[in-house]
Amino acid sequence: MGVCGYFVVSWKCLVVLSFRLLFLVPPGLPVHSQGDSQTDNKVMDNITVRQGETVFLRCPQGDIVTHTAWLNRSSILYAGEDKWSVDPRVSLVTLNQEEFTIKIEDVDMTDEGPYICAVQTSRRPRTTSVHILIQGDLASEDEYLDIPSISRQRAGTYECTAVNDIATDVQTVEITVNYAPSVSEGRDVGVTLGQRGLLECEADAVPEADFEWYRDDRRIFNGFDGMEIEDAGQLSKLTFFNVSEADYGNYTCIAINKLGSSNTSFVLYEVIEPTSSTLLQEPGAVQDGNSGSMGTHVHTYTCLLLAILQFLLRF
Known part of the structure; x- marks a missing residue:
């Protein structure tokens, strides 16, 4: 045949x-x-x-x-x-x-x-x-490297060396395996009102993925409502320079190449900073309406002890 x-x-x-x-x-x-x-x-x-x-x-x-x-x-x-x-x-x-x-x-x-x-x-x-x-x-006889069902882990440089009594020949082959994006799980981020916030989306893909950001079902573009989108290789960043109440909520990052797409979600939530009165408060202190009367009783008791001490010192 x-x-x-x-x-x-x-x-x-x-x-x-x-x-x-x-x-x-x-x-x-x-x-x-x-x-x-x-x-x-x-x-x-x-x-x-x-x-x-x-x-x-x-x-x-x-x-x-x-x-x-x-x-x-x-x-x-x-x-x-x-x-x-x-x-x-x-x-x-x-x-x-x-x-x-x-x-x-x-x-x-x-x-x-x-x-x-x-x-x-x-x-x-x-x-x-x-x-x-x-x-x-x-x-010399030909040599072949057969890679059945190739996966992304098999990508890289392969080298074949042929040697005889006359010379040595080295051939290298670069194998690139294309695959659809795989996005890392999104991490929720807490930000104080008025501070800077950052959401990061990372995708593994060949060829490199293009990124899209969404707030609920509305796409976000660079410069939209004071937000900045910066793509660099496998990483896309969505930055909030001055977080407002309207910025808190759900966000979605989508990574796309010609072989497919993948997405992950984030939650930008509010972090409330402690006030100065909260920081100065002692643990276990009473915060109800009786705290004022208790302070008065302590002051009266202290004055009574001082009066007794002065009376005893006369003798």
Whole structure:
């Protein structure tokens, strides 16, 4: 069956999903499998290039094409004229009725593998498959690191070292995992009337999230009612420079990127400062209406003791 035949079969689910995602197939219209006569599948010869060269992937169009896309092992590179890949080495060369061609510059070992061109014509969906083989500078077997079901914790820099009697070659690959925002739980804040208040919203997201602040269901903009919004990376701050009675209440922070959103809520509540009379008051002191009469009794008792003491001192 060969390499190309194998990856076409194993890619069946990915191609079907891509057709759905790109709206190549209208809702309700079934996508047929490889063996179905309603779908044209073509396997091209392998393309072999040396590491560092440029490879062109050409997809013949024909008929009246409504949608078209190039895919690699795990993602969409181009959907029509829209670039989905974040790799700057990938670019669109030609897109017309005759062909759909993209190029990958400065190829390396990570570019090796299967690629598929998915096309929706006026009659039926069609796929064209090709396998890219990369020739490295070292005469050694290729090594692959397979990361199934990749998570955000697997993002980072990976390094592969190849060594033989002639030379040592080191290749590094930076893996970026995109994911929807995750917002830290909001902390309620107490502020004294007339003082400065601060609410902080932190979100973990790739790409970085945009922030929106709301008071109940009303959005807050920078400078609104004396409030300031400051966004810096993963953190957004809502500052109150002179808290008023109207500022106390419920607030919501929403973090958004192209993959989703997340939110958390805060309560800004009033803190009452103790008065000077409260601070001077002794613990356990009586605060009812009898406190004045009790003080009078103590004063009278003290005067009586002094009179008795003076009387005894005469003898």
